[in-house]
Amino acid sequence: MSTFDNPFDPNRxxxxxxxxxxxHVSEAEHQAAQLQIQSATESEQKRYEGVVASAVMRAMFPQxxxxxxxxxxxxxxxxxxxxxxxxxxxxxxxxxxxGGPLEKKDLKVGFIPITCxxxxxxxxxxxxxxxxxxxxxxxxxxxxxxxxxxxINKEYDAAHMLSPMPLAxxxxxxxxxxxxxxxxxxxxxxxxxxxxxxxxxxxxxxSWKGFxxxxxxxxxxxxxxxxxxxxxxxxxxxxxxxxxxxxxPEMVAxxxxxxxxxxxxxxxxxxxxxxxxxxxxxxxxxxIWEGHPCCAFAASKEFITAMPNTYGALLKxxxxxxxxxxxxxxxxxxxxxxxxANYLNQPQIVLEQIxxxxxxxxxxxxxxxxxRVDFDPFPWQSFAVWIMTQMKRWGQIKGDxxxxxxxxxxxxxxxxxxxxxDAGLTPPxxxxxxxxxxxxxxxxxxxxxxxxxxxxxxxS
Amino acid sequence: xxxxxxxxxxxxxxxxxxxxxxxxxxxTRGTGATAAMSPEYAKLMGLTATQGKSAMPGPAxxxxxxxxxxxxxxxxxxxxxxxxxxxxxxxxARVGLGYFLAVIVAIPLGFLIGMSPLxxxxxxxxxxxxKPISPLAWMPLALYTIKDSSISAIFVIFICSVWPxxxxxxxxxxxxxxxxxxxxxxxxxxxxxxxxxVILPAAAPTILTGMRISIGIAWLVIVAAEMLVxxxxxxxxVWNEWNNLSITNVIIAILLIGIVGMxxxxxxxxxxxxxxxxx
Numbered sequence: 253m254s255t256f257d258n259p260f261d262p263n264r265x266x267x268x269x270x271x272x273x274x275x276h277v278s279e280a281e282h283q284a285a286q287l288q289i290q291s292a293t294e295s296e297q298k299r300y301e302g303v304v305a306s307a308v309m310r311a312m313f314p315q316x317x318x319x320x321x322x323x324x325x326x327x328x329x330x331x332x333x334x335x336x337x338x339x340x341x342x343x344x345x346x347x348x349x350x351g352g353p354l355e356k357k358d359l360k361v362g363f364i365p366i367t368c369x370x371x372x373x374x375x376x377x378x379x380x381x382x383x384x385x386x387x388x389x390x391x392x393x394x395x396x397x398x399x400x401x402x403x404i405n406k407e408y409d410a411a412h413m414l415s416p417m418p419l420a421x422x423x424x425x426x427x428x429x430x431x432x433x434x435x436x437x438x439x440x441x442x443x444x445x446x447x448x449x450x451x452x453x454x455x456x457x458x459s460w461k462g463f464x465x466x467x468x469x470x471x472x473x474x475x476x477x478x479x480x481x482x483x484x485x486x487x488x489x490x491x492x493x494x495x496x497x498x499x500x501p502e503m504v505a506x507x508x509x510x511x512x513x514x515x516x517x518x519x520x521x522x523x524x525x526x527x528x529x530x531x532x533x534x535x536x537x538x539x540i541w542e543g544h545p546c547c548a549f550a551a552s553k554e555f556i557t558a559m560p561n562t563y564g565a566l567l568k569x570x571x572x573x574x575x576x577x578x579x580x581x582x583x584x585x586x587x588x589x590x591x592x593a594n595y596l597n598q599p600q601i602v603l604e605q606i607x608x609x610x611x612x613x614x615x616x617x618x619x620x621x622x623x624r625v626d627f628d629p630f631p632w633q634s635f636a637v638w639i640m641t642q643m644k645r646w647g648q649i650k651g652d653x654x655x656x657x658x659x660x661x662x663x664x665x666x667x668x669x670x671x672x673x674d675a676g677l678t679p680p681x682x683x684x685x686x687x688x689x690x691x692x693x694x695x696x697x698x699x700x701x702x703x704x705x706x707x708x709x710x711x712s
Numbered sequence: 713x714x715x716x717x718x719x720x721x722x723x724x725x726x727x728x729x730x731x732x733x734x735x736x737x738x739x740t741r742g743t744g745a746t747a748a749m750s751p752e753y754a755k756l757m758g759l760t761a762t763q764g765k766s767a768m769p770g771p772a773x774x775x776x777x778x779x780x781x782x783x784x785x786x787x788x789x790x791x792x793x794x795x796x797x798x799x800x801x802x803x804x805a806r807v808g809l810g811y812f813l814a815v816i817v818a819i820p821l822g823f824l825i826g827m828s829p830l831x832x833x834x835x836x837x838x839x840x841x842x843k844p845i846s847p848l849a850w851m852p853l854a855l856y857t858i859k860d861s862s863i864s865a866i867f868v869i870f871i872c873s874v875w876p877x878x879x880x881x882x883x884x885x886x887x888x889x890x891x892x893x894x895x896x897x898x899x900x901x902x903x904x905x906x907x908x909x910v911i912l913p914a915a916a917p918t919i920l921t922g923m924r925i926s927i928g929i930a931w932l933v934i935v936a937a938e939m940l941v942x943x944x945x946x947x948x949x950v951w952n953e954w955n956n957l958s959i960t961n962v963i964i965a966i967l968l969i970g971i972v973g974m975x976x977x978x979x980x981x982x983x984x985x986x987x988x989x990x991x
Contacts, residue, residue, distance in 0.1 A: 401852075501955050605756055
């Protein structure tokens with residue numbers, strides 16, 4: 253269930269394929285039709301209400317099945333009324349929408365030029381920051397470590413990061429421990445495994461022994477997903493293949509130079525490899541884990557406590573931008589907005605293929621996958637727990653880990669939670685959900701059992 | 713005789729350059745093999761994939777792009793997209809500032825070391841250890857302690873330009889002919905006056921040679937430092953264009969880096985000639 257879906261709809265489809273009302277081929281079409289029915293301009297108030305209600309509903313019913321059963325038995329209208337009994341939706345919405353005076357208006361936000369940063373970037377040219385009274389400069393940054401350092405230095409007020417990074421930084425894996433927070437996920441899905449053209453007949457991962465792969469960073473979903481995918485096919489990622497950390501543009505160049513066999517990298521580099529004829533898309537990461545988180549919007553704990561209103565306005569801009577980017581019909585417009593040299597600096601046709609999900613796969617086919625990349629800000633703490641199980645699986649962290657504790661410390665639940673506290677309320681604390689990765693269900697309450705169930709893992 | 717040599721050298725240079733351009737053009741012409749694909753699919757692909765265009769740009773591509781940059785060197789489209797003139801300006805300003813600070817520190821200190829054998833011996837071990845450290849190795853430390861990336865870049869320029877100047881100044885000062893100093897002493901010239909009227913002019917060529925080495929190193933380092941730190945400057949431009957996989961722009965940047973480096977070196981070389989004296 254996406255943050256932007258109506259949580260009071262018991263008939264809401266939970267899986268991809270077809271739409272929720274059953275009359276359209278895809279969810280995207282359904283939404284487009286809905287949009288025509290609804291007034292073209294949704295009132296802002298209503299949107300905030302939706303976001304807040306969604307967060308509350310999600311918190312009360314972390315399991316979709318339970319939510320459904322509840323809604324079916326009492327009906328949506330009664331459900332809203334019942335929820336309002338326990339939690340004043342209107343007050344929280346107002347608190348969320350208004351906020352106090354801004355402590356600081358000129359902000360700097362760092363980003364890495366990849367499509368994962370779309371909401372952070374597009375919020376500047378499309379005016380989402382300005383709407384919330386902020387003057388935000390989005391600054392292209394030379395690498396993940398630099399982003400980390402510049403946020404610590406306070407040159408940046410907030411930044412685009414990989415979703416495992418705030419966890420790694422907080423736990424001190426690969427750097428000194430420092431309390432970091434991740435108030436929003438930037439994008440879900442949106443990566444792919446790209447292989448060199450010469451391997452177009454070797455699509456079975458079991459035959460990939462000896463391959464050389466590249467991922468952008470050790471503490472990245474790219475690394476964990478690639479390792480997971482290989483291990484599920486019986487390839488030990490530590491001994492059977494080589495996985496290197498390589499900056500994304502060098503992935504394409506190395507692929508062309510025959511120096512690596514493939515990579516699991518961020519877009520636009522997968523599509524760029526296809527565009528330049530250097531490789532083909534073997535599998536989208538959404539087919540490994542539908543709805544996996546990728547990049548994140550991160551801020552230091554200090555920024556949040558020192559400038560709560562500014563932080564609130566910034567997060568609101570990001571959430572609004574994410575909501576805009578979530579809608580399929582806006583994607584072409586976004587591609588146009590972020591293609592110039594000031595932002596991603598890529599051919600527009602490449603970005604369009606990624607964002608609209610109608611793309612050339614490099615083998616001569618035009619593939620249609622509307623949610624090849626999607627945008628959903630809710631920082632599920634179970635995502636954090638999964639990431640930590642993989643960090644432990646591959647020896648990045650050791651010993652006993654307080655999975656739930658770290659997850660709740662770093663993956664801040666929606667801003668609604670914070671604003672609820674400000675309003676003197678007791679926010680719900682359940683922010684986990686179960687999901688499955690390559691058909692294997694993950695129970696966030698039992699991380700160690702999950703970890704023990706893998707045959708291939710680093711001996712520690 | 714000399715003018716004819718110069719003329720012949722110029723001709724050879726031009727021939728070499730033309731040959732280089734010709735080979736470059738032929739090598740990047742592309743195979744021309746048009747891949748068979750549906751027009752709908754071809755629309756989604758780049759020229760390399762559809763028309764067999766070489767992945768490396770040819771001299772004509774680079775020339776056209778260079779002309780585009782030169783026509784508009786100072787445009788400013790926000791924090792991430794500025795004209796090449798502005799980027800070069802940032803780099804030169806950083807180099808200038810770091811280098812100027814190095815001059816302020818290195819020349820007086822070099823004088824002191826050169827004039828006093830005691831201090832020279834005492835400081836020598838530190839210089840020997842600090843001198844061979846790659847300037848970029850200081851970068852993470854600078855970022856971490858200074859907490860400002862543009863000051864860090866200036867600091868790195870400072871630290872890399874200080875050693876050649878310091879050593880050359882010390883050497884130049886220590887190597888001033890004893891007779892000259894003795895003459896000054898017989899004439900009862902004071903220490904300060906002796907330093908300025910006798911030692912400085914005598915050591916100036918060596919000092920300027922050190923400064924010339926330093927500016928070369930500083931210009932080498934700034935590109936790498938800006939690639940690491942990002943933000944502005946020609947090094948950042950290279951990084952940014954590499955991200956875009958635009959080899960054309962990377963080649964243009966390399967060309968401009970070379971030209972600016974040569975100009976900086978020539979300026980210092982001219983100064984060196986001005987202070988050099990026949991013995």
